[in-house]
Amino acid sequence: MTSRSDAFQDSMRAGTFPEGTPMMLRTVVAALALALSASAAASQPTTSLRDGIVGSWNFVVAEVTAPDGKKSFPFGETPKGVLIFTADGHFAQIHVAGDVPKIASNNRLTGTPEEYAEIMRRSLSVFGTYAVDEANRTVTYNIVSASFPNWQGQAQTRAIDKLTSDEFVNTNRSVAGGRGSASNFYRRAKWGPWRGPKRGI
Secondary structure, eight states: OOOHHHHHHHHHHHTOOOTTOOHHHHHHHHHHHHHHHHHHHHTSOOOOHHHHHOEEEEEEEEEEEOTTSOEEOTTOSSOEEEEEEOTTSEEEEEEEOTTOOOOTTSOTTSOOHHHHHHHHHTEEEEEEEEEEETTTTEEEEEEEEESSGGGTTOEEEEEEEEEOSSEEEEEESSOGGGOOEEEEEEEEOEEETTTEEEOOO
């Protein structure tokens, strides 16, 4: 046997009411159903890619996939670094190998050619402005300057492969020199009291 409460629940789902239901109660139930529907719609995610990438990201790893499928890690498998996007359209990226060598003389101006060469190969800094293409899911870096000076003034586009509140993955589909594609993995920087950024992994 169907109870009166069950009948009201069925009425809310079907949009009808049992015979004899007071008009005031019908109005209240209808208003409640409308409010619940509006609340559900409002809870749906509406963050754009542009809004989603703003903030600080810790560098996890860079992975280059060669045309033959072979993978390599230009900064090693445990690098350090950060990627920052500001709300007004600027970015800064620093990638450094976890085992980048120190200069024996302890003076950055008096390193050996071998030390300078290894540091150049194992670190990269870039900054400039950026633009996001929501439809094509890409971010373009308009490079003002870089530790690799050949990139100065270039516009480089990365595909946004993944973007959540905690993870960001982008890929350069065509690495210079025909070396294949390069994917960069990041996690949202977690800031703790008086301890600076946590790596988040």
